[in-house]
Amino acid sequence: MTGHHDTTGNSPLFGTLAVIGPGLIGSSILRRARQDGTIAARLVACDASPAVRARVAELGLADRVEADPLRAVADADCVILCVPVGAVAEVGAAILPAMKPGAILTEVGSTKQSIIGAITPFLRPDVPFVPTHPMAGTEYSGPDAGFATLFDDRWCLLTPLPDTDPAAVSVIETLWHRMGARTRIMDAAHHDRVCAIVSHLPHLLAFTICGTADDLADETRSEVLDFAASGFRDFTRIAASDPVMWRDIFLNNRDALLEMLARFTEDAQAMARAIRWGDEAFIVDRIERGRRIRRSLLENRQA
Amino acid sequence: MTGHHDTTGNSPLFGTLAVIGPGLIGSSILRRARQDGTIAARLVACDASPAVRARVAELGLADRVEADPLRAVADADCVILCVPVGAVAEVGAAILPAMKPGAILTEVGSTKQSIIGAITPFLRPDVPFVPTHPMAGTEYSGPDAGFATLFDDRWCLLTPLPDTDPAAVSVIETLWHRMGARTRIMDAAHHDRVCAIVSHLPHLLAFTICGTADDLADETRSEVLDFAASGFRDFTRIAASDPVMWRDIFLNNRDALLEMLARFTEDAQAMARAIRWGDEAFIVDRIERGRRIRRSLLENRQA
Ligand SMILES: NC(=O)c1ccc[n+]([C@@H]2O[C@H](COP(=O)([O-])OP(=O)(O)OC[C@H]3O[C@@H](n4cnc5c(N)ncnc54)[C@H](OP(=O)(O)O)[C@@H]3O)[C@@H](O)[C@H]2O)c1
Numbered sequence: 001m002t003g004h005h006d007t008t009g010n011s012p013l014f015g016t017l018a019v020i021g022p023g024l025i026g027s028s029i030l031r032r033a034r035q036d037g038t039i040a041a042r043l044v045a046c047d048a049s050p051a052v053r054a055r056v057a058e059l060g061l062a063d064r065v066e067a068d069p070l071r072a073v074a075d076a077d078c079v080i081l082c083v084p085v086g087a088v089a090e091v092g093a094a095i096l097p098a099m100k101p102g103a104i105l106t107e108v109g110s111t112k113q114s115i116i117g118a119i120t121p122f123l124r125p126d127v128p129f130v131p132t133h134p135m136a137g138t139e140y141s142g143p144d145a146g147f148a149t150l151f152d153d154r155w156c157l158l159t160p161l162p163d164t165d166p167a168a169v170s171v172i173e174t175l176w177h178r179m180g181a182r183t184r185i186m187d188a189a190h191h192d193r194v195c196a197i198v199s200h201l202p203h204l205l206a207f208t209i210c211g212t213a214d215d216l217a218d219e220t221r222s223e224v225l226d227f228a229a230s231g232f233r234d235f236t237r238i239a240a241s242d243p244v245m246w247r248d249i250f251l252n253n254r255d256a257l258l259e260m261l262a263r264f265t266e267d268a269q270a271m272a273r274a275i276r277w278g279d280e281a282f283i284v285d286r287i288e289r290g291r292r293i294r295r296s297l298l299e300n301r302q303a
Numbered sequence: 304m305t306g307h308h309d310t311t312g313n314s315p316l317f318g319t320l321a322v323i324g325p326g327l328i329g330s331s332i333l334r335r336a337r338q339d340g341t342i343a344a345r346l347v348a349c350d351a352s353p354a355v356r357a358r359v360a361e362l363g364l365a366d367r368v369e370a371d372p373l374r375a376v377a378d379a380d381c382v383i384l385c386v387p388v389g390a391v392a393e394v395g396a397a398i399l400p401a402m403k404p405g406a407i408l409t410e411v412g413s414t415k416q417s418i419i420g421a422i423t424p425f426l427r428p429d430v431p432f433v434p435t436h437p438m439a440g441t442e443y444s445g446p447d448a449g450f451a452t453l454f455d456d457r458w459c460l461l462t463p464l465p466d467t468d469p470a471a472v473s474v475i476e477t478l479w480h481r482m483g484a485r486t487r488i489m490d491a492a493h494h495d496r497v498c499a500i501v502s503h504l505p506h507l508l509a510f511t512i513c514g515t516a517d518d519l520a521d522e523t524r525s526e527v528l529d530f531a532a533s534g535f536r537d538f539t540r541i542a543a544s545d546p547v548m549w550r551d552i553f554l555n556n557r558d559a560l561l562e563m564l565a566r567f568t569e570d571a572q573a574m575a576r577a578i579r580w581g582d583e584a585f586i587v588d589r590i591e592r593g594r595r596i597r598r599s600l601l602e603n604r605q606a
Pocket residue numbers: 020021022023024025026047048049052082083084085087091108109110111133134135136137138140141142143242245249
């Protein structure tokens with residue numbers, strides 16, 4: 001059984017909730033918890049940067065703003081790590097010994113298998129660990145980028161370990177429902193494959209095409225900027241995201257991402273071949289599949 | 304010298320303007336001309352489909368709606384072909400003999416070199432031909448998809464032939480200014496390369512990734528639809544465009560498109576290699592180039 005978490009009424013789910021890393025995701029969680037009294041009675045934010053701490057205090061996002069993660073988590077009933085994927089296990093390992101027995105440790109990283117693998121050696125039997133991935137975000141980062149409605153009607157995927165206390169999983173599901181999100185529980189490996197195709201590969205392609213354009217002769221490049229049609233604009237919107245976050249995601253979901261890229265490259269080569277040889281039926285078939293997926297997306301109300 | 308085109312005052316630029324193919328682009332031109340009295344005194348629309356003609360009449364987009372292209376162009380001072388790229392030369396060849404001496408022939412196809420090559424044998428010395436490409440559009444098609452403000456603040460590129468009458472080029476520039484667009488004159492080959500990277504390649508990648516996702520095992524596919532993050536959503540927005548239009552664009556800009564795809568594929572392979580071997584500096588560099596291009600786009604106010 002986990003500690004003192006009220007999942008039933010309107011009283012706060014947690015006494016104290018600590019957010020490590022009040023960036024886009026972390027500050028959105030804090031803002032929502034501030035607005036919605038049923039999430040936590042007290043909010044703690046922790047960041048290594050004095051500038052970020054000053055800004056978090058100025059925005060009034062937490063009751064306490066801490067520099068030292070050990071102090072930040074000491075009396076927390078739930079700790080949410082909102083740091084880049086590559087830092088989750090390290091920060092988790094550092095704070096775990098300072099956590100209260102029965103408190104829940106959770107995190108919001110965009111990849112799951114590598115985080116679970118790296119943090120497992122440091123887990124404590126009396127501190128349940130619930131990995132999550134809220135599928136919401138923008139291309140901006142930092143405490144000013146967050147907003148309370150970021151998670152409304154978005155999915156939050158939970159990938160608990162086989163031995164994670166089901167009561168703790170249920171508390172974290174309730175947390176995300178109160179954040180406005182829908183939840184689904186799935187296997188971490190499956191999560192990583194789904195995200196490789198719906199999010200990580202599109203970002204990789206977007207970053208790449210910007211580089212390809214940037215390498216063109218100078219005159220063409222300036223015209224690329226002038227005439228960027230809607231196609232390229234949508235790509236570069238994606239490509240504006242944070243370099244450290246995406247570096248970590250790519251490196252931490254390497255196998256699934258490289259597999260999806262290999263499949264994609266084969267498909268792109270097949271398209272190139274059809275264009276070279278004028279295979280109209282093949283080209284139209286590929287374009288129509290895109291339209292079908294688009295229609296399904298609209299029906300799923302995610303578009 | 305070209306015919307009776309008033310580019311100076313507020314009187315209509317053309318007596319009669321004929322639009323062949325009142326789809327997204329054609330019907331937007333008609334709507335704008337209807338709204339703005341300075342473009343044409345009389346509007347003619349021509350389409351082979353009875354249903355489209357009925358709809359165009361119902362929407363009141365033209366003064367006359369014709370089934371026969373030869374009748375449609377007979378008294379026109381300007382004819383704009385708004386049909387798919389693959390049909391422009393054929394339709395142009397059919398109507399050219401019926402056009403008035405001094406009238407201007409123009410078209411709006413998304414690729415330029417292949418259209419110019421295919422139509423050249425049919426051109427008449429007394430009918431100037433001005434190829435254009437308005438860089439505006441949506442993923443919808445047909446006469447209901449158009450709107451009068453589609454071209455506002457967008458670029459329209461003109462790719463006249465070396466022997467095109469400069470007076471006719473200037474009349475067509477004025478036409479597009481009155482449509483709300485900015486114009487630039489450039490070489491057709493250069494146009495095709497710029498559009499290959501800013502528009503045609505992004506669409507090819509978008510169609511392809513939809514197919515790659517569609518090929519995944521059934522369970523993953525349904526979750527792709529459920530969890531499509533913003534990355535994939537942006538891609539599929541692009542991928543919803545009309546199959547015939549894009550088939551024609553791909554086949555008619557084959558060389559530039561295949562060259563850009565080859566460059567892109569090399570760059571994507573380099574990224575894959577960096578991910579496989581954990582080359583963090585390379586990955587971050589690529590991501591930062593994307594951000595730089597994005598910033599330039601914002602500064603160019605095209606984002
Ligand atoms: N953005 C999205 O679209 C999105 C969506 C779903 C999940 N996620 C995941 O959410 C997490 C946070 O992303 P975000 O977009 O909120 O990023 P963000 O706005 O850049 O915030 C990251 C936070 O982590 C802190 N941090 C960075 N490196 C650290 C380290 N080595 N040790 C301790 N703290 C560190 C940062 O502190 P400083 O400001 O002091 O550097 C900042 O407070 C990531 O794991 C990401 O994969 C993001």
